[in-house]
Amino acid sequence: MLSIQNVKLQFGSLPVLDNVCYCFHKNQVYTLSGGNGAGKTTLFNVISGFLKPNSGDILFQNRNITKLPPYRINRIGIGRTFQDLRLAMHLTAIENVLLASSHKMFEHYTEEHLEKAHHILNRVSLEDKANACAGEISYGQQKLLTLACLLANNAELLLIDEPVAGIDKSNLMKIVDLVSELKAEGKTIIQIEHHPDYIVATNDVLIKMENGKIIC
Ligand SMILES: Nc1ncnc2c1ncn2[C@@H]1O[C@H](COP(=O)(O)OP(=O)(O)OP(=O)(O)O)[C@@H](O)[C@H]1O
Ligand SMILES: [Mg+2]
Structure with a gap:
């Protein structure tokens, strides 16, 4: 479904993605693990078009998407959340979801x-926060709202950056159920996560990154 071919990315002289090659298959849950700075979020940024690699190619459903802008990559079926949330903080929760569900902003x-x-x-x-401003709900609730926006966007391949960071145990179990439901609906999920119980409960394939390389 998604093929990463010899992708290299440097920031200045720092190699952040070092010849990354990997094939992701449909309807699986992949977990990217690895220490801080390993390159996990950067790999998401490259797949979703927010960063362009110095070399290498990314193919989604056999189409080369390497040079496409993020909005086009999203329209052809790759959705993502952001580690740093990127909600419209001055809009309500329901407005954020409505915005994510439409290609036309207004x-x-x-x-x-x-x-x-x-x-x-x-x-x-x-549900009880529908009319609360995104900027006024707790951090855990903001994380949940990013997942709601992802669902509203209805992409086939979902890139989820640290879904349970800052989430309490009961909501963590809800996210476990949500990921299982999404898999049952046929979605493909690549998630970055460190939480051991969450990984055990959701993961099909564990991928380790270190120094910009996939090591297993
Ligand atoms: N826009 C940028 N400009 C310069 N360096 C960057 C940029 N984005 C990331 N980096 C660097 O690239 C490396 C990989 O960062 P990345 O955010 O991909 O790590 P990560 O594996 O997601 O780590 P974490 O678990 O802390 O989120 C780090 O050394 C980081 O400082
Ligand atoms: Mg990260």
Whole structure:
């Protein structure tokens, strides 16, 4: 489904992705692990088009996406969350979900859109925060809201950066269930995570990164 071919990226003289090669298959849950600075988030940035590699190619469903801008990569089916959230903090939770569900920023939304957005907030246990400003809910709730936005975007391949960081145990179990449901719906998931119990409960294939390389 997603093929990373000889991808190299340097920041100045620092090699951050060092000839990364990997094939991700449909309907599996992959977990990227590895220490701080290993290059995990950078790999997400390259797959989703936010950073361009110095060399190498990325193929999604046999199409070369290496040079496409992020919005086009998203439209062809790759969605992501951000380690640093990137919510519209001055908008409400439901407005963030509506925004993520549409390609047109100022499109008028219908009752059906609104109903779907409430359903998604319910799936991540944020129904009671629908009308709260994203900037005013807790960090854990903001993390859940990034997952709601990802669901609203309805991509096939989901890149999830540290979904359970800052999440309490009961919500962690909900995210375990959510990831299982997404897999049952046929989605492919690549997640970055360090939490051992969460990894055991969700993972199919564990990938280790070190110094910009995939080592197993
Ligand atoms: N925009 C940037 N400019 C310069 N260096 C960067 C940039 N983004 C990342 N780096 C560097 O690239 C390396 C890999 O960073 P990356 O964020 O991919 O690590 P990570 O594996 O996600 O780590 P963490 O577990 O801490 O999130 C680090 O040395 C980081 O400082
Ligand atoms: Mg990171």
